[in-house]
Amino acid sequence: MQEMFPYFLNGISVGGQYALIAIGYTLVYGILRLINFAHGDVFMVAGLVMVYATASMPFYIALPLVVLATVVLGFLIERVAYKPLRSAPRMSLMISAIGVSYLIQNMAFYITGGVPQPVSNPIPWISENVTILGASTKRVTIITPILTILLVVALVYLINHTKIGMAMRAAAKDFETAQLMGIKINKVISMTFIIGSFLAAVGSMLYFTNYPSVAITSGGMPGLKAFVAAVFGGIGSIPGAVVGAFIIGLCEEVIKGLGYTTFSDAFTFALLIVVLCVKPTGLFGEKVTDKV
Amino acid sequence: MKKLLACTLALVMALSLAACGGKQAPEGEAPAENGDKVVRIGVFEPQTGDNGAGGKQEILGMQYANSIQPTVDIGGETYEVKLEIVDNRTSAENGPSAAAELVNRDVSIVLGSYGSGVSMAGGKVFEEAGIPAVGVTCTNPQVTADCSVYHRICFTDPFQGPALASYAYDGLGVKTAYVLGMLGSDYDQGLMYYFTEAFEALGGTVVSEEFPEGTANFVSYINNAKSAGAGAIFAPVSINYAQLIVEAADAQGFEGALLGSDTWDSNMVVESAKGKNADVFVTTFYQEGGNPEFDDGIREWINANADAKTNNGGNDMVAAVTAMGYDAYFTALEAIKAAGSTDPKAVLEALPSVSYEGICGHIEFDEVGDAKRDSAFIKTANTETGVWDFVKVQSVQ
Numbered sequence: 001m002q003e004m005f006p007y008f009l010n011g012i013s014v015g016g017q018y019a020l021i022a023i024g025y026t027l028v029y030g031i032l033r034l035i036n037f038a039h040g041d042v043f044m045v046a047g048l049v050m051v052y053a054t055a056s057m058p059f060y061i062a063l064p065l066v067v068l069a070t071v072v073l074g075f076l077i078e079r080v081a082y083k084p085l086r087s088a089p090r091m092s093l094m095i096s097a098i099g100v101s102y103l104i105q106n107m108a109f110y111i112t113g114g115v116p117q118p119v120s121n122p123i124p125w126i127s128e129n130v131t132i133l134g135a136s137t138k139r140v141t142i143i144t145p146i147l148t149i150l151l152v153v154a155l156v157y158l159i160n161h162t163k164i165g166m167a168m169r170a171a172a173k174d175f176e177t178a179q180l181m182g183i184k185i186n187k188v189i190s191m192t193f194i195i196g197s198f199l200a201a202v203g204s205m206l207y208f209t210n211y212p213s214v215a216i217t218s219g220g221m222p223g224l225k226a227f228v229a230a231v232f233g234g235i236g237s238i239p240g241a242v243v244g245a246f247i248i249g250l251c252e253e254v255i256k257g258l259g260y261t262t263f264s265d266a267f268t269f270a271l272l273i274v275v276l277c278v279k280p281t282g283l284f285g286e287k288v289t290d291k292v
Numbered sequence: 293m294k295k296l297l298a299c300t301l302a303l304v305m306a307l308s309l310a311a312c313g314g315k316q317a318p319e320g321e322a323p324a325e326n327g328d329k330v331v332r333i334g335v336f337e338p339q340t341g342d343n344g345a346g347g348k349q350e351i352l353g354m355q356y357a358n359s360i361q362p363t364v365d366i367g368g369e370t371y372e373v374k375l376e377i378v379d380n381r382t383s384a385e386n387g388p389s390a391a392a393e394l395v396n397r398d399v400s401i402v403l404g405s406y407g408s409g410v411s412m413a414g415g416k417v418f419e420e421a422g423i424p425a426v427g428v429t430c431t432n433p434q435v436t437a438d439c440s441v442y443h444r445i446c447f448t449d450p451f452q453g454p455a456l457a458s459y460a461y462d463g464l465g466v467k468t469a470y471v472l473g474m475l476g477s478d479y480d481q482g483l484m485y486y487f488t489e490a491f492e493a494l495g496g497t498v499v500s501e502e503f504p505e506g507t508a509n510f511v512s513y514i515n516n517a518k519s520a521g522a523g524a525i526f527a528p529v530s531i532n533y534a535q536l537i538v539e540a541a542d543a544q545g546f547e548g549a550l551l552g553s554d555t556w557d558s559n560m561v562v563e564s565a566k567g568k569n570a571d572v573f574v575t576t577f578y579q580e581g582g583n584p585e586f587d588d589g590i591r592e593w594i595n596a597n598a599d600a601k602t603n604n605g606g607n608d609m610v611a612a613v614t615a616m617g618y619d620a621y622f623t624a625l626e627a628i629k630a631a632g633s634t635d636p637k638a639v640l641e642a643l644p645s646v647s648y649e650g651i652c653g654h655i656e657f658d659e660v661g662d663a664k665r666d667s668a669f670i671k672t673a674n675t676e677t678g679v680w681d682f683v684k685v686q687s688v689q
Contacts, residue, residue, distance in 0.1 A: 006515045006544070014509060113602075114340025114381075115348070116532040118564060129543055136545030137511070210543075211508035212564075213536055215342075221506050256512035261501045262475065 006135040007257035008250065013141040013210070015249025016148035020203030021226035022233070022241035023155065024196030030172040030236040031192050033090060037097040038077055040223015041104040042197055046070040046204035047119075047214040048108060054121040063123070067201045074197025075190055083186065108216040119212035127209050140209045145246075147206070151199060152242050159238070164191055172236070221265075225252075228272045234285025243283060331364060331371040331634045333624055334378070334399035336391060336414055336425070337406055341382030342505075342530040345560060346613055347406040348603040350428055351377060353617025354403060355600070356590050364625050367632045373625070380410045382530075384478075387413030395421040400634045401627060401643075403620045406613060407530075408432030409478035415439035424627070424640040428620040429554060429577065429613050432482040436661040443643055443661035445620055445650070446554070447668055452575050453486025455668050455686045456526065456551050459573070461494040463684075464549055466523035471500040472513055472537070474529055483528035483553050490688075507533070510540035518546060528553035535564040542568040549573055557671065557680070559609035566678035575668040578615040579682050583651040590614065609679070612652070612669075619650030 021043055028036045049069045053062035081096045126140040159165035167188045170178040179185045207222065208214055226241075229248045233240025248268055255264045275282060335354055338347035354375060363370050376397045380390035387405075391414035394402055402418055402425040405411045411430040418425045419441050427435050427444030431452055436442045460466045469491055473480030488498045499520040501513060514537075517525050525548065527537050534556045541550055549571040552561070557576040565572050580587060591608045594600045601608065623646060628634065631642035648655045656664050667687040671680040 003519055007512055010509075010511045010515075109340065113344070115344040116342070118535055118560065120563070129545070131545070136543065138543045141511075207508075211510075211536055212539055213508065213532055215506075215532065217506055218508065221508075253512050257515065259501075259516070261503060261513065261516070265504050 002134070004254070004257055005133060006137070007253045009132065009135060009137060009141060011250035011253030012246065013144045013249070014253060015246035016144035017203050017207045017210075018222065018226045018229050018249050019148050019242045019245035020151070020199045020206075021222055022230040022245045023152070023238060024200050025227050025230040026233075026235055026238060026241040027168075027192050027196050029230070031168065031175075031189060032082070032093070034082065034093045034097065035227070036196075037094075037223075038081075038100040038104060039196065039200065040219035040226070041101050041108075042070060042074055042077070042219070043200045043204050043207075043223060044108065044214065044216065044219030045073055045104060046201040047208040047218060048112065048117065050205055050208060051117045051119050051214050054119070054123070059123060063205065066205060067198060070201035070204070071194050071197045074193045074200070078190060078193040083189075105216050105219075112214075112216060114216065116213045116215035116218075119208050119214065122212055123205065123209050126206075127212075138210060140206055144206045144210075147202070148242070151202065152238065155195065155199075156238060158195075164188070168192065225268050228268050231272060232275050232282055234282030237282070237284040240282055240284030329369055329371040330374050331366065331628060332374050332376050332397060332399045333621070334376045334394035334397065334402035334404075334423070336378060336380055336394060336402050336404035336411075338382040338410065339377075339379040342532050343382040343407045343410075343555075345531050345605065346429075346555060346558060346611075347379075347382070347404075349558065349605075349611045350404070350406045350613040350617040352594070352600055352603055353590075353614035353619075354621045356593050356614075357618045357621035359593065360589070361622070361625065364628055366628060366634065371634065380405055380414060382407060382410060384409045384413040386410070388417050390414065391417035394418075395423060399423060400636050401426065401624045401639050403617070403624060404428055405430060407479060408435055408482065411435045411442070412438065412478060415442045418442070421636070422640060423636040424643045426620050426624055426627075426643070428616045430479070431554065432478050433662075434478070434482075441640060443657050443663075445623055445652075445655050445663045446577055446616060447665040448662055449482045449486045451665065451688060452553060452668060453483050453488075454490035454688045455670075456553070456573075456575050457487050457490035457494060457496075458688060459575075459670055459684075459686050460524050460526070460549070460551055461491060461496050463686075464524060464573075466496065466549065468497045468499065468520060468522045469551075470517035470520055470522035470525045471498055472517075472525060472527040472529070473502055474507075474533065475502045475504050477505075477529075479555075480528050484526075487526050487528070503533075508536060510537050511544060513537075514540045514544040514546050517548075518544065522548055524549040524551050526551040528555065530555055531558050531560055534558075534561045538565050538568060538570050538572065542570050545569075554612065557612045558605070559607055559611060560605045562609075562673045562680055563605075563678055565673040565675050568675055570673070570675060572673035573683065574671050574673075574680075575686065576612040576671055577669070578610075578612040578652045579669045579671060580610045580680065581682075582615075586610075586615065586618070586651045590618070615652050619648070619652050619655065622650065623648050623655055 024039045050066045081100045167183045171188045229245035230241045233244030252264045378390045387410040408430040425442045429446050431449045473484045552574040556574040594608045626646045626648050627643040631638040667685050670683040670686050674681045
């Protein structure tokens, strides 16, 4: 047990990182029925902004700037690439999302010259090493799951107890009717993207403190795995995304700990296939009711 | 109205593309127009992807050499030497198309690549076209063995792997080594194999694991090394992964040594080890300070050239691959001079008998096309000053 402890610790941390990204997928899906493929790249851009911002300005300016830039990016993507397609078939939205994803990657390619950028100036305190129960790790490893849970609690409160949250729930339930009831649907959707991007920015800062190198493809793998987590938990459900992310994070690291390093990624995607075949709505998925 | 807008947008995009295309064409034609004689040397290097950083440093050496010696005398006539640089994007899938582009640009000889997998992929194209290639730092033996036109000026993995293994076993007293490489990388897999073979022959035990491309989280791999009781981690991986491994080893409190191959010899790796609790040892081709005249010259050139400095990782440290790039350029000039022609076929015939005294040592080819080398430099990262310190010259018994 003592031997496996570092793997559990790391697994929970990885799970927290996936959870912060997975919420962005699940929120957008809940309202727009769109899988926002650009979300992983928004995560990567947040990392790049952090690399450049922390190198040139103090942290109390740099970190809010990372959050702000990411939120603005998420907002703009929705306004430019998704809003004009509101009445178009859902497939067009999906294709637009894939286009945005490649656009962002290639812009990052142009800016970085295609070379992975090291985080030369990591956030102090959380990037320091600590020892817990004989296992050495970075402080960020412990902070990630705690911060994730706090943010999720805040988000659930926002959705269940505020006016905008009620509007979001209404829009998720029935898009057209919500509109007829006087809900400003564009405002609600923008808010969804803002929350999703905010969480991705926080996730990105934690992720790239732990693994300090940002490549243009850095968003791809965490994004895909977070997507699997969202599907596993039941896409559209916030608790589902969080639980799914923690399970996937833990399993991956434990599999590595058992000596099957080569199969840790394969496991995640095999899980996706199994879930889609056996229980397509996921762990906490909404029940599909046919509207007559 | 909407249709009009869409058409206009499409037109603007098409025109801007055409403008880009138009700009490039005259650039390539310019030297021919003013009547100068030109010999073209192809540079087949990654500038993007995992090996982008290393490839750029290797190109720097060639560009510096080109700035020092921009002409070559062939049969009594002075030719201008022009470097034709293409980006093979690190991966073997992109190698053949990048190589084909060099063939289309009528190069007489090709230099590169950093990274063995992409060199093998490109080698087939060069072989078909009959263009000679000089590998600069691709160390996998199959690069030259499977390709009649490929030669190389660096040592090979069957030498480098055992050199590190014997240094770890005898020099550092390590009995168990943890070997980590990327799945599907010819370079990583080759070195892992030769290291393991030599280390086990010496009496040590090896635990070997692989990670998929794009991995950022090396924490569990380091924990596996710790629980295996490894005294050293040998990871012949590209610079990007090397940085992450150093970081993870420090965070997890790994006590043993980190052994790296020639790819690790980069200012970016030594910088990420700065201030960390890490013992990093690498084998390499050249130790900074080995030729002060060259070091001073290239430093001055890098500092005077903002692009070069960015490509070198933002400082003026001289990487071994840069020195090797420099030697490769002059080796190519020797071959062209000996051939007395810019025809690739003639250069290919002249190349095997070339002998050149480079700054990284004497260069001569054996019958396979490999350089005859019997020693490597071992360096360690000084975590206080952030530079490489020389340890010893290692050869294999």
